[in-house]
Amino acid sequence: MATKDKAPTKLTGQTMQVVSFALGSEEYGVDIAQVQEINRMVTITHVPRAPHFMEGVINLRGQLIPIIDLRTRFGMPRTEHTKNTRIVVTEIGSKRVGMVVDSVSEVLRIPTEQIEDAPDMIAGVETEYIRGVGKMGDRLIIMLDLGRVISGNEKRDLESLETEAVSA
Amino acid sequence: MSADDFFDRTEFIQYFRDETEEILQSIDSDLLRLEGFVDSGNVDPEIIASLFRGLHTIKGSAGMLDFKEVQGVAHKLENVCDLLRKDRMPLSESCVNLLFEGRDILTALVHAAIDGGSAPVGVQNFMDRLDSFASVYETTAAVIDGTNLPDGLGEHHDEMMPVDQHQIDAFEAEVERLLAAQNSQSGPEPSAAIPAPALASPAPPLTSAETAAGIVDAAAAQAAIDALLAPESVATPAAAVAPAAPKKSAAEAVATASPAPTPAAPAPAAPGKIPVAGGKNQTIRVDIERLDMLLNLVGELVINRTRISDIANTLSRNVNDPNHHQDVVVPLAKDLADSSALLARTTNEIQESIMKVRMVPIGQVFDRFPRMVRDLAKARNKEIKLEIAGAETDLDKTIVDEVGEPLMHLVRNNIDHGIEEPAVREARGKPRAGTIKLNAYHEGNQVIIEVQDDGGGIQLDKVRERGIKQGLITEADRLTDREIIELIFTPGFSTAEQVTDVSGRGVGMDVVKKNILRLKGIFDVDSVLGEGTKFTMKLPLTLAIIQALLVRVANELYSIPLDAVIESQRIDTSDVRTVHGGEVITLRGQVVPLIRVGEFFNLTKERDPDKVMIVIVGLQGRQVGLVVDSFQGEQEIVIKPLSDVIGRIPGISGATILGNGSISLIIDVHSLVASAYAGGKVARAEFSGV
Numbered sequence A: 001m002a003t004k005d006k007a008p009t010k011l012t013g014q015t016m017q018v019v020s021f022a023l024g025s026e027e028y029g030v031d032i033a034q035v036q037e038i039n040r041m042v043t044i045t046h047v048p049r050a051p052h053f054m055e056g057v058i059n060l061r062g063q064l065i066p067i068i069d070l071r072t073r074f075g076m077p078r079t080e081h082t083k084n085t086r087i088v089v090t091e092i093g094s095k096r097v098g099m100v101v102d103s104v105s106e107v108l109r110i111p112t113e114q115i116e117d118a119p120d121m122i123a124g125v126e127t128e129y130i131r132g133v134g135k136m137g138d139r140l141i142i143m144l145d146l147g148r149v150i151s152g153n154e155k156r157d158l159e160s161l162e163t164e165a166v167s168a
Numbered sequence B: 001m002s003a004d005d006f007f008d009r010t011e012f013i014q015y016f017r018d019e020t021e022e023i024l025q026s027i028d029s030d031l032l033r034l035e036g037f038v039d040s041g042n043v044d045p046e047i048i049a050s051l052f053r054g055l056h057t058i059k060g061s062a063g064m065l066d067f068k069e070v071q072g073v074a075h076k077l078e079n080v081c082d083l084l085r086k087d088r089m090p091l092s093e094s095c096v097n098l099l100f101e102g103r104d105i106l107t108a109l110v111h112a113a114i115d116g117g118s119a120p121v122g123v124q125n126f127m128d129r130l131d132s133f134a135s136v137y138e139t140t141a142a143v144i145d146g147t148n149l150p151d152g153l154g155e156h157h158d159e160m161m162p163v164d165q166h167q168i169d170a171f172e173a174e175v176e177r178l179l180a181a182q183n184s185q186s187g188p189e190p191s192a193a194i195p196a197p198a199l200a201s202p203a204p205p206l207t208s209a210e211t212a213a214g215i216v217d218a219a220a221a222q223a224a225i226d227a228l229l230a231p232e233s234v235a236t237p238a239a240a241v242a243p244a245a246p247k248k249s250a251a252e253a254v255a256t257a258s259p260a261p262t263p264a265a266p267a268p269a270a271p272g273k274i275p276v277a278g279g280k281n282q283t284i285r286v287d288i289e290r291l292d293m294l295l296n297l298v299g300e301l302v303i304n305r306t307r308i309s310d311i312a313n314t315l316s317r318n319v320n321d322p323n324h325h326q327d328v329v330v331p332l333a334k335d336l337a338d339s340s341a342l343l344a345r346t347t348n349e350i351q352e353s354i355m356k357v358r359m360v361p362i363g364q365v366f367d368r369f370p371r372m373v374r375d376l377a378k379a380r381n382k383e384i385k386l387e388i389a390g391a392e393t394d395l396d397k398t399i400v401d402e403v404g405e406p407l408m409h410l411v412r413n414n415i416d417h418g419i420e421e422p423a424v425r426e427a428r429g430k431p432r433a434g435t436i437k438l439n440a441y442h443e444g445n446q447v448i449i450e451v452q453d454d455g456g457g458i459q460l461d462k463v464r465e466r467g468i469k470q471g472l473i474t475e476a477d478r479l480t481d482r483e484i485i486e487l488i489f490t491p492g493f494s495t496a497e498q499v500t501d502v503s504g505r506g507v508g509m510d511v512v513k514k515n516i517l518r519l520k521g522i523f524d525v526d527s528v529l530g531e532g533t534k535f536t537m538k539l540p541l542t543l544a545i546i547q548a549l550l551v552r553v554a555n556e557l558y559s560i561p562l563d564a565v566i567e568s569q570r571i572d573t574s575d576v577r578t579v580h581g582g583e584v585i586t587l588r589g590q591v592v593p594l595i596r597v598g599e600f601f602n603l604t605k606e607r608d609p610d611k612v613m614i615v616i617v618g619l620q621g622r623q624v625g626l627v628v629d630s631f632q633g634e635q636e637i638v639i640k641p642l643s644d645v646i647g648r649i650p651g652i653s654g655a656t657i658l659g660n661g662s663i664s665l666i667i668d669v670h671s672l673v674a675s676a677y678a679g680g681k682v683a684r685a686e687f688s689g690v
Helices: A146-150 A158-167 B009-035 B045-064 B068-085 B093-115 B123-144 B151-157 B165-185 B196-200 B208-212 B218-229 B238-244 B250-257 B267-273 B288-318 B322-358 B369-379 B397-418 B422-427 B460-469 B481-487 B508-518 B669-678
Strands: A015-023 A026-031 A035-040 A054-060 A063-069 A086-092 A095-101 A103-111 A130-136 A139-144 B359-361 B384-389 B394-396 B434-443 B446-453 B522-528 B532-540 B545-553 B556-561 B565-572 B577-579 B582-587 B590-596 B611-619 B622-628 B630-638 B652-657 B663-667
Touching (some): A015 A086, A015 A139, A026 A103, A054 A095, A086 A103, A086 A146, A095 A146, A103 A130, B009 B045, B009 B093, B009 B369, B045 B068, B045 B093, B068 B123, B093 B123, B288 B322, B322 B394, B359 B397, B369 B384, B394 B397, B397 B434, B397 B508, B397 B532, B460 B481, B508 B522, B556 B630, B582 B622, B590 B611, B590 B669, B611 B630, B611 B669, B622 B669, B630 B652
Parallel strands (some): A063 A095, B384 B434, B556 B663
Antiparallel strands (some): A015 A026, A054 A063, A130 A139, B359 B394, B434 B446, B446 B532, B522 B532, B545 B630, B565 B611, B577 B582, B582 B590, B611 B622, B652 B663
C-alpha cells in the first residue's frame, strides 16, 4: 500500500504544494496531498433527496464517487458547464469526493509564511470552509478546508433550499 | 512498511481468532455429544480425544500469543479430559457441566484477549473449582495407580509420601461407594448447576499442604465428593455463573437470576453465553478447489487478453492498407468475435466462481443452536429436541453473518413461548419433549430458512388483546389473522407478562423483522393453535449481485430489485382513482395504493395523460404500485453502496453501474414505501392480505 502521507501538509513547513482552481473570479487551492486526480466533466447521476450541495455520483473506473458542486456549496450562482469545467477528485481520510470547479489552473508552491489566516469574510464564501489565504504576487489563493467542505452538517438555510428547488 | 511492522501480531491474532472460534464450536458439539453418555458407564473415546485435541490446540496457540489466561484455563480443562480419557474419572453430569462452563469462560477469555478487553470476572474462581474437582480424582487416581500420578499432578509427586496400605484400602472403598452413589443420583437432575460454591467454600478438599504431609485424607476427599454430588449444593448463586456472560453486565445477570434462587438459577446467564455473530470476523475459509477453478479462469482471461491485443496490433498495422481487407481484416473480425465470446464466457464463470468462494454453509450458524437450546430448555424446565436439516446449504458469507441474530431470537421465542411445559404437553396428548426444527434449502435464487416448533401456536386473541392494551391497535380495528401476527414484530410488543432474561422486552421479534428486511428478505409466519408455529424466511443467495427491473423515471434509470416485484402493469389513467386524496388502482379485486416515484424523488416530468406504468411490489404480503415512466427490462446488477458522504437516502439502497458505464440508483422498496407513507403521499387504503 502507498505510504504517501494523506494528512494535510502542515502550514509551518517550508512551502506548500497546492492545486489551484477557479470558481467565478476567485482562485482557490487545496493541498496537493488531498487531490487524487483531476478529470474532465462526465455525466453526473443525480441522487434525489441528497443534501442540496450533492450534485450526484459519477462512475470513476467502477467506483462510485459522490460529487459536490462547489458553486452550490459556497452559495454562488450556478453556471453552465464548459469545456474547462473539471472534477477534482479528493481523498480525505477514507472518503473520496469529487468537486466540480470552473477550471483547474496549476500546481503552485506557496511559501508557508505567505499564507495568512482567513479574514472574517471573503466575497460571500462562508469562512468556515477556509484554512487561510495564500499570496502569490498579486494573486490571492483561498485555501480550502476540505473536511469542512464535505461534511454535510451545516444548516440548510432558506437560500440553499431555494437553490435546490430551482435546480430540481 | 516501517520497521514496527516487522512482527505483525494482528495477522496471527486474526488467525488465532478464526481457528479458536472453530475449535470452540466443535468443543461445544463434542460436549453435547458427551452429555449423551453421562452415567452410561462408557464413553466414545473419539469424543474425548477430539475435545482433548481442541483444547490442546487452543492452549498451544494461546501460549504462542502469550494469552496466559486462555492458556491456563485450556490447560486445566485439558487435565479434566485427560482424567476422562484415562478412565480415572467417571463421566458425571457435574463434570460435563463444569466442562461446559469452562468452554464458555474460555470463549470469554479468548474474546477479551483478542479485543483487548478486560478479562471476565470469576476466572480464578472457576479455575479453583476446576482444580478442586480434578484434584479429587487426580489424587484418587494416584492412589489407585500406586505412585503413578497423572501428569497434572507432577508437582505433588515428589512430595508424596508412602501411605499405609490400610488407609488406601479404606479410601478405595470409600471412593467406590461414592461413585456408585453418584451414578444412582445424577439422574434427570433438571439443573445445569455447577457444584461450585461448595468447592470454592472454606471446606477445602485436598490441598498440597495436606498431600505434602503424606496424608491422604479420606474424610476430606469424601467431603469434597459429597459436595460435588449433593443436589442441595447446586443452588449456585448467580454470581458464580455470571462470569460466563461477559457481554451482559454483571448486575443484569444477577438481577435476572435473583428471583429464582432455585436449581434453575444458573440458566439466566445462558442467553449471554453464546456470542451469536459476535465480533464479526472478516475472513473466510475457502475450499482450495474453488480457488483453483478461479485461477484457471484467470489464466484463460490472460490468454484471451494476449489474443485481443494481437488482434488490435495486426489491425492497426493494416488499417491503412485497403489491399489487405479480404485476407487480413475479415479473419481478424472473426477472431475478435471468437475472443469476445470467450471473454463473455470466462467472465461469467469468474463471476460464478467468485460468488461460490463467498458462499459458506449455513451450518456455521445452525451449529450454535444445539447448545443454546440445551441451556435454555434446562432453564425453562422444558424438554426440547432440536432437529437440524440442510446445514450444508450454501449462502453468501455476509448473509450468514447477519442471519444468526434473527434466528437466535426466533429459536428463543420458540423455547419461551412456543414449546409448552412437559406436563402441559402430556395433557394435550403430545410427546413430553417438544421439537424445534431448523431447516434450510435453496429455491431458485433464494434460500429458504424455516424455524418450526410443535408448541402451542400463536394465540391470536391474546396477541390482539395485548396489542390493544399497549395501544398499538384499538378495539374497533378489524384485523386479519395476518395483521395480528404482524403485531408481534412491532418494537416493544411482548405477550410476556413479565420481563425475563430470555424474552419479554419486546425487542427480539422487532430485530428479526429489521434484519430480514435489511437482507432484502421476506418472511412469513404460519401458526396453528395447539399445533405449533412455523416461521419461514426467504433470503437472497447473495447481496452483491441481484436481478433487477430497470425503469425510467424522468431522465433517470432506476433499478428495482426483482425479488420485490410482483408484476408490472400498463394501466389507463382513467382507472386510477383516489381514496382520501391518495391514488389507488384496483387490481383483481384488490385495492393497491400508488406511489409516484418521480414525485417522491422530486423529479419533474409531464404525466402521460393516457397511460400509467406501474410496478407492483410486494411488501410483507401487501401490494403497492410504483408509478414509473417506462420499463427498461431486467438485468443482473452488481450492488455498490452510495458513499457515506451522501448519507442514507430514503428510497435508495445503493447504485449500480450499467453496461454503458452509466449509473442507475437502486430503489429500496421498503424504505421508499415507508417514507412515502410517513410523508402522507400515499392513500391509506385498506390493505388486503395475499
